[in-house]
Amino acid sequence: MRPSDTRTRQKKDRLQQARNARGKVWQNDLLDILCGIPKVWCRGWPADYSGQPYDIEATIDGRSWGIECKHIAKGSLPFSAFRPNEVENLSRKEDAGGIAVVAVRRDSPAVDCYFPWYYIRDRIESGERGSVKLENLPTDILNVLEVVHP
Numbered sequence: 001m002r003p004s005d006t007r008t009r010q011k012k013d014r015l016q017q018a019r020n021a022r023g024k025v026w027q028n029d030l031l032d033i034l035c036g037i038p039k040v041w042c043r044g045w046p047a048d049y050s051g052q053p054y055d056i057e058a059t060i061d062g063r064s065w066g067i068e069c070k071h072i073a074k075g076s077l078p079f080s081a082f083r084p085n086e087v088e089n090l091s092r093k094e095d096a097g098g099i100a101v102v103a104v105r106r107d108s109p110a111v112d113c114y115f116p117w118y119y120i121r122d123r124i125e126s127g128e129r130g131s132v133k134l135e136n137l138p139t140d141i142l143n144v145l146e147v148v149h150p
Contacts, residue, residue, distance in 0.1 A: 023071040026105040027055050030069055033141065034058055053089030054100070060142070064098040066090060067141075068117075074108040076131035079124050087124055090117045101144050106134055113137040114144040 027044055034042040034056070042058035056067040068086055070077055090100040100117035115137050123130060138144050 019071070023069060026071045026103075027069045029105075030067070030103055030141075031056060034060075037142070051085045054086060054093070056103075060099075064093070065101060066093040066098060067101045067103055069103045069105075071105045072107070074106065076133050077102075077104050078131045079120070079129060082124060091121060091125070094118060094121070099145070101141070102132075103141065104132075104134060104137075111139065113139050114141050115147050116144055118149055119147050 024047065031042060031044055034040050037060070040058060040060050042056055044056050045052050045054065054066040054068040056065075056069065058065040058067060066089065068082075068090060070081055072081075090102075093100040094117055101114055102117060102120075103112070103114050105112050111134060113134050115132065120132055138146060
């Protein structure tokens with residue numbers, strides 16, 4: 001292996017670690033937001049859990065919510081950001097009568113927004129390539145169910 005390959009790999013590892021750290025901060029911030037809402041129970045799944053179904057499990061108004069947190073630097077959220085186990089478990093949550101939500105934090109321009117899994121589920125499961133435009137999505141998690149099915 002060439003020394004330049006090692007340096008490139010180390011740089012990519014550092015970038016991925018920084019991305020993971022920003023995602024963890026967003027997850028913790030969202031847990032704090034949820035804990036501030038009356039009559040809400042929530043907990044984060046352990047990060048080292050193999051095949052983690054989604055990031056946060058919550059009960060809001062007596063309904064079970066599965067919340068997947070995504071953090072991006074800019075632009076739109078690509079469909080490729082969802083791992084197969086996340087797609088499977090968010091879909092299972094919906095099929096079982098729960099509410100599956102994606103929470104997105106974008107750095108530039110800064111926005112925290114939310115949308116229900118059903119908003120993109122069919123397109124992702126069909127293998128379509130694309131991304132989610134974050135404009136006009138709710139910025140309050142309790143308004144997430146106002147997003148209509150496309």
